[in-house]
Amino acid sequence: MKILFVHQNFPGQYLQLARYLARDTAHEVVAITQRKDVKLPGVKTLVYAPPRKVTQRMHPYLADSEAGVLNGQQVARVALQLRDSGFTPDVMVGHNGWGEIWFLKDVFPRVPLLGYFEFFYRSSGSDVGFDPGAPSTFDDGPRLRLKNTGNLIGLEAADWGQCPTRWQKSQFPLYYQPILHEVHEGIDTRVAAPDPAAFVRLAKAGVELRAGDEVVTYVARNLERYRGFPGFMRALPAILARRPKAHVLIVGGDETSYGPRPAKGAPTLRQQMLGELGDSLDASRVHFLGKVPYSAFIKILQVSMAHVYLTYPFVLSWSMLEALSTGCLVVGSRTQPVEEAIRDGDNGVLVDFFSPADIASKVIAALEHPAEHAAIRSRARQSVLQRYDLESICLPAQLALLDRIRS
Numbered sequence: 134m135k136i137l138f139v140h141q142n143f144p145g146q147y148l149q150l151a152r153y154l155a156r157d158t159a160h161e162v163v164a165i166t167q168r169k170d171v172k173l174p175g176v177k178t179l180v181y182a183p184p185r186k187v188t189q190r191m192h193p194y195l196a197d198s199e200a201g202v203l204n205g206q207q208v209a210r211v212a213l214q215l216r217d218s219g220f221t222p223d224v225m226v227g228h229n230g231w232g233e234i235w236f237l238k239d240v241f242p243r244v245p246l247l248g249y250f251e252f253f254y255r256s257s258g259s260d261v262g263f264d265p266g267a268p269s270t271f272d273d274g275p276r277l278r279l280k281n282t283g284n285l286i287g288l289e290a291a292d293w294g295q296c297p298t299r300w301q302k303s304q305f306p307l308y309y310q311p312i313l314h315e316v317h318e319g320i321d322t323r324v325a326a327p328d329p330a331a332f333v334r335l336a337k338a339g340v341e342l343r344a345g346d347e348v349v350t351y352v353a354r355n356l357e358r359y360r361g362f363p364g365f366m367r368a369l370p371a372i373l374a375r376r377p378k379a380h381v382l383i384v385g386g387d388e389t390s391y392g393p394r395p396a397k398g399a400p401t402l403r404q405q406m407l408g409e410l411g412d413s414l415d416a417s418r419v420h421f422l423g424k425v426p427y428s429a430f431i432k433i434l435q436v437s438m439a440h441v442y443l444t445y446p447f448v449l450s451w452s453m454l455e456a457l458s459t460g461c462l463v464v465g466s467r468t469q470p471v472e473e474a475i476r477d478g479d480n481g482v483l484v485d486f487f488s489p490a491d492i493a494s495k496v497i498a499a500l501e502h503p504a505e506h507a508a509i510r511s512r513a514r515q516s517v518l519q520r521y522d523l524e525s526i527c528l529p530a531q532l533a534l535l536d537r538i539r540s
Contacts, residue, residue: 134539135220137244138164139208139227139234143171143178146228146249146297146318149523150531151176163220165211165233179215181207194279201232201283209236216240224539229287238290245538248291250313252448253304254280260359260391260445263468265487267358267392288312293538295531298449300469316534319527320451320517324431325458327514331435333382335420340380342436347379347500350437350461352430352452356383356403359391360450361443361466366406367489368441368496370413375493376500381419382433391447434459439499443486444468457481458517460510462503464495474520480512 136154138144143166144151154160155175162176169180183203187196221241227234228249237246254277255261261277262269284305288294294313296302302313332343342348349372353360362385373379387401395401400408403421407414425433430452434440440461442453449470456463457480465471466486475481482499484491499506521527 134159134224134535135161135222136163136535137212137215137222137225137227137237138162138176139166139225139237140164141167141204141228141231141233143168144173144176147226148173149319149321149528150226153528153532161220163215163222165208179211181211183207194276197280198232198282201235201286203232205232205235208233209240212237212240224535226535229284229291232283232286235283235286235290245292246290247293247295247534247538248287250284250287250294250296250301250305252301253284253306255304258446259304260447263445264358266363293534295534298470298473300446300473301448314534316530317521317527318531319523320454320458320521321523322458322514322518323524325434325455325517327460328432328435331432333429333432333436338417338420340420342380342382344436345503346436346438347376348436348438349379349381349496349500350433350440350456351381351383351385352433352440352442352456353385353450354424355388355390356385356401357389357391358402359445359447360385361441361445361486362402363406364443364486364489364492365441366410366414368492369419370410370415371490371493372496372500373415373418375497379418379500382437383419383421384423384425384430384433386424391445431455431459434461437461438503439464439496441492441496442466442471443484443492444470445486446470449474454517454521457513458521460514462499462506462510463513464492464499474516478509480509480516482509 138147138151143164155162164176164178171178187199222244225237225244225246234248256274256277261273288309295316296313297317299315302315329344332341334341351365356362387403434456440456441464443466446469463481465475465481465483467483468486477483482495484495
């Protein structure tokens with residue numbers, strides 16, 4: 134099979150699928166990406182860059198659309214070069230988020246296209262308007278209608294669509310849902326697995342933490358409101374006061390992945406929260422680790438006694454499923470994406486996203502009574518093995534979908 138992947142940050146969601154296909158010499162795997170540093174054995178990568186930045190002083194509603202057109206045009210030019218060189222894929226697979234798949238069918242009109250559709254924006258019932266601390270405005274409705282232009286173009290361009298979770302699929306218009314298939318990219322449960330011998334050494338703090346120690350963990354790409362960072366931080370003084378031996382490991386950067394960016398020169402959310410909490414927080418036991426390598430991330434989960442995962446109604450993080458897979462006691466927000474994976478008291482514990490007191494009480498209970506939560510931790514791992522395991526569930530589902538598309 135000849136397969137063409139398109140993803141500005143390739144491999145992204147396609148890491149395991151592309152790696153699996155590339156191992157078989159019967160497949161010819163090509164990827165178009167903006168990344169210059171990607172090297173995946175058996176995959177030929179072609180790098181593109183948009184020819185210019187988005188037009189200055191453009192109406193802000195239209196900026197994402199123009200960025201998508203610029204990306205899509207360049208991808209189409211690379212695809213034309215591929216076609217002229219004699220390469221015609223049997224199937225095309227690409228993430229729709231940045232406009233890259235919009236014009237692929239104009240180059241290869243007879244080749245089936247599978248688009249990855251991550252999130253359809255809504256002015257109510259989802260992320261916008263969820264947080265009273267960030268109230269919605271009239272402008273949000275018109276702005277999001279235009280932001281969905283890229284989704285609608287991609288849905289019309291693609292023959293098939295993939296959504297990673299049931300809730301994310303449900304956000305898309307009913308008209309398009311028949312072409313959308315719920316297929317998660319999968320969790321490598323052999324790597325994300327419990328390890329009773331795991332330890333994390335914090336050289337600067339002179340601390341070594343092992344599985345079984347009172348370790349509270351929090352992980353996000355960036356420390357921001359969408360992932361409940363303020364509520365988590367406000368829960369820490371009570372946790373640390375009740376559990377004097379507890380340490381907190383926080384993974385994540387200070388940038389903004391979701392939602393509005395802070396004004397230039399404004400303090401980061403981490404700085405804001407540290408300023409707000411002041412002396413109420415025992416800073417000697419709160420360790421900000423920044424962004425860490427994947428191997429270190431797994432070790433952090435393996436030593437965790439209570440892992441806090443909070444999110445707006447938005448895209449579900451891989452990290453939460455990986456935490457479940459390692460046997461973490463996940464204290465998760467009672468929001469739709471989390472409720473799809475966690476049943477309260479069965480394979481995790483759910484809390485009020487907006488209640489630091491609720492978060493604190495559930496974390497304290499996990500630290501005080503680890504034996505009582507052992508069964509939940511075991512069922513956490515089993516739930517991932519049954520629904521999200523890469524080798525037995527998700528990779529076969531992705532391959533079956535590709536076969537179905539080609540037939």
